[in-house]
Amino acid sequence: NAGVMQNPRHLVRRRGxxxxxxxxxxxxxxxxxxxxxxPEEGLKFMVYLQKExxxxxxxxxxxxxxxxxxxxxxxxxxxxxxxxxDSAAYFCASSHPDRTTPYEQYFGPGTRLTVT
Amino acid sequence: xxxxxxxxxxxxxxEGAIASLNCTYSDRGSQSFFWYRQYSGKSPELIMFIYxxxxxxxxxxxxxxxxxxxYVSLLIRDSQPSDSATYLxxxxxxxxxxxxxxxxxxxxx
Numbered sequence: 165n166a167g168v169m170q171n172p173r174h175l176v177r178r179r180g181x182x183x184x185x186x187x188x189x190x191x192x193x194x195x196x197x198x199x200x201x202x203p204e205e206g207l208k209f210m211v212y213l214q215k216e217x218x219x220x221x222x223x224x225x226x227x228x229x230x231x232x233x234x235x236x237x238x239x240x241x242x243x244x245x246x247x248x249x250d251s252a253a254y255f256c257a258s259s260h261p262d263r264t265t266p267y268e269q270y271f272g273p274g275t276r277l278t279v280t
Numbered sequence: 281x282x283x284x285x286x287x288x289x290x291x292x293x294x295e296g297a298i299a300s301l302n303c304t305y306s307d308r309g310s311q312s313f314f315w316y317r318q319y320s321g322k323s324p325e326l327i328m329f330i331y332x333x334x335x336x337x338x339x340x341x342x343x344x345x346x347x348x349x350x351y352v353s354l355l356i357r358d359s360q361p362s363d364s365a366t367y368l369x370x371x372x373x374x375x376x377x378x379x380x381x382x383x384x385x386x387x388x389x
Contacts, residue, residue: 197376207324207368209376220375255323267312267372271323 166191168258168272169238176278183243183250185275189258196239197269198231201253213239214261246279253277282307282373286380295389299356303369303380306350312372313345313352318382319365328354359387 169188177183189196198210209223213233224231228246233239243250253276257269283306293299301315312331316324330336330343330352342355352371356363366382 199377199379206381207370207377207379209378212375223376267314267377268326268329269377270326271316274323 168193168256168270170256170272170275172275173273174276174278176280177246178280179247180245183246183277185241185243185254185256185277186238187241187256187258187272188238189256190270192260193258193270194261195259196233197257197259198239198241199255199257199271201255201274203252207255210241243277246277248279251277251279282371282378284369284371284378284380286367286369286383288381288383290384290386292386292388293359295359295361295387297359297387299359299363299385299387301354301356301367301369301383301385303352303354304350305352305369305371305378307371307373308347308350310347310350310371310373313343314370314372314377315341315343315354316368316370316379317365318368324368356385359385361387361389363387 196213199207201207211224211231212220228244230242253274255274256272259269285304315328317327318324328343330345336343340357344353364387366384368382369380370377
């Protein structure tokens with residue numbers, strides 16, 4: 165499967181726990197983007213990463229949220245001390261490192277986070 | 281604040297008709313435009329992208345871009361019940377895509 169992989173697909177956490185969401189980009193893609201989709205709302209950009217670098221985190225909440233994309237392994241979105249308002253679908257997208265098409269982003273299946 | 285506006289719908293069309301979905305954007309300097317399809321409970325699927333003024337056709341889909349009017353549209357010919365989904369317009373800004381809230385399309389057989 166050469167598509168974007170995300171796991172877990174569903175995650176349930178109690179308030180105050182930590183959530184870790186993982187994303188492996190498509191083969192040949194080295195740019196990773198995280199988006200959040202709240203119920204009945206549109207997709208909102210959170211962060212853009214390349215290997216070992218955070219390029220743009222303008223959409224990340226200031227506290228409790230962090231992201232990384234290490235040299236080896238998947239990108240990880242980490243949410244500390246989750247609250248009910250964090251319940252949402254979190255999508256990862258990837259794109260090819262080609263200057264002429266930086267925005268053709270392909271989405272993974274998403275992680276549905278439920279905070280109880 | 282970069283904005284992308286779509287009519288939320290639902291837009292209902294009979295099977296076999298042309299569905300027309302519209303989107304406007306706020307930043308005149310935008311250069312790249314995308315249409316994604318999202319089935320309920322699923323992830324967005326890229327179906328079209330367009331960078332230049334005019335029309336771009338791919339199978340039953342045609343994307344139309346008018347930068348002077350800051351307007352982009354998606355036409356779906358010979359609509360099928362399987363086209364029923366939410367269609368998301370997205371505009372590239374810097375390193376990210378800014379999405380509209382989506383238009384719900386219902387194709388009635």
